[in-house]
Amino acid sequence: MAQSQSQSQSQSQSNQISIEKYRDKAAGYDASAEFTMPLRRRTVALLQLQPGQTVLDVGAGTGLSYPLLRDGVGPTGRVLAFEQSPEMFEVARLRVQREGWTDVWHINQAAETVVLPQPADAVLFNYTHDICRTPLAVDNLMRQVRPGARVAMAGIKFFPWWAGPLNLLAWLKNRPYNARPADLWQPWSLVAAYCDDFRWSGTQWGMGYIASGTRKADPQR
Ligand SMILES: C[S@@+](CC[C@H](N)C(=O)[O-])C[C@H]1O[C@@H](n2cnc3c(N)ncnc32)[C@H](O)[C@@H]1O
Secondary structure, three states: OOOOHHHHHHHHHHHHHHHHHHHOOHHHHHHHOHHHHHHHHHHHHOOOOOOOOEEEEEOOOOOOOHHHHHHHHOOOOEEEEEOOOHHHHHHHHHHHHHHOOOOEEEEOOOOOOOOOOOOEEEEEEEOOHHHHOOHHHHHHHHOOEEEEEEEEEEEEOOOOHHHOOHHHHHHHHHOOOOOOOOOOOOOOHHHHOOEEEEEEEEEHHHOEEEEEEEEOOOOOO
C-alpha cells in the first residue's frame, strides 16, 4: 500500500505518541491487566488453535498472552509476536528469557513494517486499537496471515449511540493507551474487511467487544 510523504509523517507521529504513552506503563502493565485474563482466555479460545500451528500475537505488549498461545499450539507449534514500545517489549523479552521459551519468535518493531519469519495460521489482536485503526498496519499483517487463518480480536468500543454521554467514559478510558481515542464506533472494521464469517459481540456492558473471523482466501481482498 503506497503512502504519501505526509501520510507517512503523520503515521510515524502516531507511532511516537503511542510509544510515549507506554513508556511508563510497562512496569505496572501485568498487574493492571490482571482483570483482563478471563476475556483474554475467551479471545484466545476463538482462535481454535491446533497443535503445530504458528500463531501471531499482534502488538504483544509484555507478552501476557504468550503462555495461552503456547498452550494452544503445543510443543510443535510456534508463537510469533511484535511490539513497538521498547519498554513493553523489554518485559516480554525478559519473560521469554526467564522461562527459556525457544518456540517464541518476537521482535521490537511496528505493525506497519514488521516482516514475519513465516506466515501465521492464526492471529490475535488483543487490545491493539491503534494497530486495528491503521490501514497500512492491518494490510501489512493480513498479507502475512494464511488464507483460512482464524482471526480473533478484543478491545474497547463506544456504547451504542443512544447511550451518548457514557461514551465520554469510553473515550477517557481509551485515551491513556491510544493515539486515536475517538475512533471507537467500529474498531474492528479494517480487520473485518480481510475476513469471512466475521462476528462481533459486546462485552463490559457495551463498552468492549470480542470478535472473530477467518482470513479471506483472496490475498487482495
Ligand atoms: C493495550 S496494549 C495490549 C498489549 C497486548 N496485546 C495485551 O493483550 O496485553 C497495546 C499495545 O500495542 C502496542 N502498539 C501500539 N501501536 C503499535 C504499532 N503500530 N506497532 C506495534 N505495536 C503497537 C503498544 O505499544 C502496546 O504495547
